[in-house]
Amino acid sequence: xxxxxxxxxxxxxxxxxxxxxxxxxxxxxxxxxxxxxxxxxxxxxxxxxxxxxxxxxxxxxxxxxxxxxxxxxxxxxxxxxxxxxxxxxxxxxxxxxxxxxxxxxxxxxxxxxxxxxxxxxxxxxxxxxxxxxxxxxxxxxxxxxxxxxxxxxxxxxxxxxxxxxxxxxxxxxxxxxxxxxxxxxxxxxxxxxxxxxxxxxxxxxxxxxxxxxxxxxxxxxxxxxxxxxxxxxxxxxxxxxxxxxxxxxxxxxxxxxxxxxxxxxxxxxxxxxxxxxxxxxxxxxxxxxxxxxxxxxxxxxxxxxxxxxxxxxxxxxx
Amino acid sequence: xxxxxxxxxxxxxxxxxxxxxxxxxxxxxxxxxxxxxxxxxxxxxxxxxxxxxxxxxxxxxxxxxxx
Numbered sequence: 001x002x003x004x005x006x007x008x009x010x011x012x013x014x015x016x017x018x019x020x021x022x023x024x025x026x027x028x029x030x031x032x033x034x035x036x037x038x039x040x041x042x043x044x045x046x047x048x049x050x051x052x053x054x055x056x057x058x059x060x061x062x063x064x065x066x067x068x069x070x071x072x073x074x075x076x077x078x079x080x081x082x083x084x085x086x087x088x089x090x091x092x093x094x095x096x097x098x099x100x101x102x103x104x105x106x107x108x109x110x111x112x113x114x115x116x117x118x119x120x121x122x123x124x125x126x127x128x129x130x131x132x133x134x135x136x137x138x139x140x141x142x143x144x145x146x147x148x149x150x151x152x153x154x155x156x157x158x159x160x161x162x163x164x165x166x167x168x169x170x171x172x173x174x175x176x177x178x179x180x181x182x183x184x185x186x187x188x189x190x191x192x193x194x195x196x197x198x199x200x201x202x203x204x205x206x207x208x209x210x211x212x213x214x215x216x217x218x219x220x221x222x223x224x225x226x227x228x229x230x231x232x233x234x235x236x237x238x239x240x241x242x243x244x245x246x247x248x249x250x251x252x253x254x255x256x257x258x259x260x261x262x263x264x265x266x267x268x269x270x271x272x273x274x275x276x277x278x279x280x281x282x283x284x285x286x287x288x289x290x291x292x293x294x295x296x297x298x299x300x301x302x303x304x305x306x307x308x309x310x311x312x313x314x315x316x317x318x
Numbered sequence: 319x320x321x322x323x324x325x326x327x328x329x330x331x332x333x334x335x336x337x338x339x340x341x342x343x344x345x346x347x348x349x350x351x352x353x354x355x356x357x358x359x360x361x362x363x364x365x366x367x368x369x370x371x372x373x374x375x376x377x378x379x380x381x382x383x384x385x
Binding site for chain 2: 009038040041044045048049051052055059232233236239240243247250251253254258259260261262263264265
């Protein structure tokens with residue numbers, strides 16, 4: 001392994017605006033380092049932190065990052081869970097806005113469609129006794145009509161066979177637009193079979209746009225359902241996003257102030273100083289203004305960097 | 319990586335491995351500047367974490383043996 005002399009290392013975190021770098025590092029983990037030209041570290045932070053964050057999101061089916069402040073909590077505007085996730089930057093910030101959007105009075109269960117809708121539907125045909133009668137996959141078209149009712153059609157398959165249903169009446173329920181989960185629950189009554197099957201409905205989901213689902217708060221039923229279904233996996237998903245947010249604090253610190261222990265090869269400098277007949281030389285810092293620690297008892301090989309400073313404050317910093 | 323993800327589908331505990339790896343990398347990167355040292359330190363920390371978890375698993379396994 002060939003390394004430059006310890007004293008010849010450039011200090012990129014001092015060459016560009018640390019304020020801009022810090023902001024970038026917060027918004028996108030690793031971006032501040034890339035801005036400073038510290039590519040390797042930037043990529044480590046980028047993939048490690050964002051990888052953890054989005055893997056957690058994937059494991060928790062998109063219902064992991066949200067902001068639901070609890071009354072009486074220490075933090076007034078954020079939940080403790082979200083406070084940890086907030087460190088991940090721009091990926092977590094939308095939860096602030098989504099919380100406000102979801103709390104808007106206009107975001108409620110829709111009983112009558114306000115405008116014509118065409119959506120891809122997945123669900124079931126449900127008879128009066130609530131037992132599922134068949135799996136429906138296809139296109140749902142609904143529109144409002146006078147009298148506070150709706151009409152529409154379903155075209156697709158019922159248990160794999162082609163099916164077309166005429167929908168209508170007053171039985172219509174559509175989940176709020178802004179809510180956690182990338183599927184939106186919907187219930188529609190069946191129109192032209194009212195006489196034969198008076199209470200038949202189709203019940204299922206339609207896609208919820210990313211801008212309405214991402215980082216939106218789930219309701220109590222959703223939380224209960226996903227906790228019951230995913231169990232430990234959901235909890236681990238939360239932990240992934242918390243750790244990602246907290247790890248980015250380290251990355252921001254490193255971006256603004258430089259590495260905590262130095263470049264890592266200070267023992268080489270100390271060794272060379274020892275060889276130059278100066279007993280005190282090994283105690284001097286090779287990087288004058290960084291929070292760098294050195295030791296005269298450093299290891300003698302490159303493959304085993306010094307460990308004595310791990311977990312303890314630097315012995316000398318200038 | 320693919321093998322790890324396949325394992326993760328069978329037991330949630332396997333998610334701890336990439337988690338420990340990411341923590342090791344980020345922590346070491348925040349301590350040192352040179353990539354060579356970051357990787358060496360990250361590998362060592364990763365092994366320490368996995369070793370500790372393995373030890374804890376062993377203790378629990380012994381304590382619950384036969385239950």
